Amino acid sequence: MTSDQTTDSPVLAVARRAREAAAVLAPLPRSVKDAALLAIADALLARTAEITAANAEDVAKARAAETPESVIDRLTLDDERIAAIAADVRSVVGLPDPVGEVIRGYTLPNGLDVRQIRVPLGVVGIIYEARPNVTVDAAALCLKSGNAVLLRGSASAYRSNTALVGVLRDAVAGAGLPADVIQLVPGESRESVQELMRARGLVDVLIPRGGASLIKTVVEGSTVPVIETGTGNCHVYVDADTDLAMAVGILLNSKAQRVSVCNTAETLLVHQDVADAFLPLALAALAEAGVTVHGDDAVLKAAEGSAATVVPATEEDWETEYLSYDLAAAVVPSLDAAVAHIRRWSSGHTEAIVTTSQAAARRFTQLVDSTTVAVNASTRFTDGGEFGFGAEIGISTQKLHARGPMGLPELTSTKYIVTGDGHVRGGVTPTVGGTNG
Structure with a gap:
């Protein structure tokens, strides 16, 4: 732990660890990431009882608070649903890895080779409501696209999400990746959400998933760039x-x-x-x-x-x-x-x-x-699965970067690789050390 981390809040501390883990994850080949995803799917099945026990506490708390049954249904995890979530993770393994894909490439008249390639966004924060299945879906998609993920679910699913993230972290660590590529943002208060929204420089992008109020709060209050997933009128x-x-x-x-x-x-x-x-x-x-x-x-x-x-x-x-x-x-x-x-x-x-x-x-x-x-x-x-993307992180209603159902490519940015042979702009290539003879 660095000296500045010791003065960080718990939220900023996990963000810093995520940034370090993202740098390790970004260059790894597909085979390594897919092995970690398969380990996650196996671990979900092996530890189903642990997950459902934690979820039962959340469901009991929701019922005591007279939460509508429609919300409780979205909150509930059972053996069948966990098996379906594990199957969804396995389906992500079969999807193409977007990282490294050449978007365009060409050679300029001066001989410079220019390629635009897909690269991970870096650290992705997901702020979402109720559904604990989003915890696994988001983690799997972010891992496949080379991103570290910070997960901030609702307080109503805190025990479920804590158990799920524990399983995910153990699985990726067992597969040889830094456990910190997947982290749960600590805290159940709005303050922890606000702090995540202000972690500019540590978090590269935030994606809110939920109702209009949540999305509006994140879009209007965040200093971190936001991909706005919209409501559906x-x-x-x-x-x-x-x-x-x-x-x-x-x-x-x-x-x-x-x-x-x-x-x-x-x-x-x-x-x-x-x-x-x-x-x-x-x-x-x-x-x-x-x-x-x-x-x-x-x-x-x-x-x-x-x-x-x-x-x-x-x-x-x-x-x-x-x-x-x-x-x-x-x-x-x-x-x-x-x-x-x-x-x-x-x-x-x-x-x-x-x-x-x-x-x-x-x-x-x-x-x-x-x-x-x-x-x-x-x-x-209008759904990533129905569009043939295999999975989606959300549906963006904005016009920048990503629009519509967001699959793996939308969880990447791009960079340019420019390759020359001693090229300099505005003149000829200098001769180093003079000429012989």
Whole structure:
């Protein structure tokens, strides 16, 4: 331990150790990193009882605090879920290693060789809520991409995360890597989060994963660069030219297949020319799925006499990420009006159009500025696994560095390797030591 570390807070101390470990990890070949990942998968299975015992304490505490069952479900780990997490780690082993990939390479007219290659970000801090599976997912993806990781989960999962990180650290150390490539940020208070957010120079990037409040706090309060993973106020627009059955199917899947995730649809927009035909079908299907519709006047009128649960929409509904069996709905006069609504209220995550018109699909994809625009497909496909990335660290709704589902390449930066043969700029190569003869 260096002298300046002795005066560090516990948070800064782990950040310094992570930085040292990152320097060791960055140049290691894929084979070494993959061996450590396999060791992690084996250790999770071998120490399942230890992990579930710690998790049971978190679950009991959550129940005593009358935490909603939906949150408790995300918090809970059992043998089956741990086995699935271990399988996910093994799947990361099979993914290509992005480190060292040549993004572009060329030789200049003067003979200089220029290559831009992928390199690890360095030290990645993850600030996240509830789900302890994120602890393992984030650690595995960061390790594979050559990054040290600092994990700051919620206080509600502190015992689970402590047990998991202990297993992970033992596994990577047993595989010959520094244990400090994976660390849990100490503390359960907001102060430890604030300190991590201010560890500029020790932490290279922060990635918040959670609700709008958490993300806003990190983005607005951090001096460390942040990759903003956004909330999902996603839209489904049903165009004037559409296949009604397809539109109902896509709407139901987008809204009701799984309501508690960021790629769930939260708003339905229907072109006025197809509203009379589409809304009765959609409202009946939504009612059967248990969805409450927050509708504008046209939707309320269409719902008269139906079995659907429809309440008047307020201004707040258009900007709400419900994460529940609720859906805002409106009838719009045109595709351009739908785009204007999306541009005003969307969080920039995912928007879908259902149409049989190529011209409408082309205009919608050109005008909508979100990370993902789906044509005749569910919003639920915006996911690293569904996109073929194998895994994701989150879905970025910003425009810098990474946008959309973030896989292994998005956990890297780049650097340029410039190779010459005595090249100097603005002149000729000097002759060292004069000439002979």
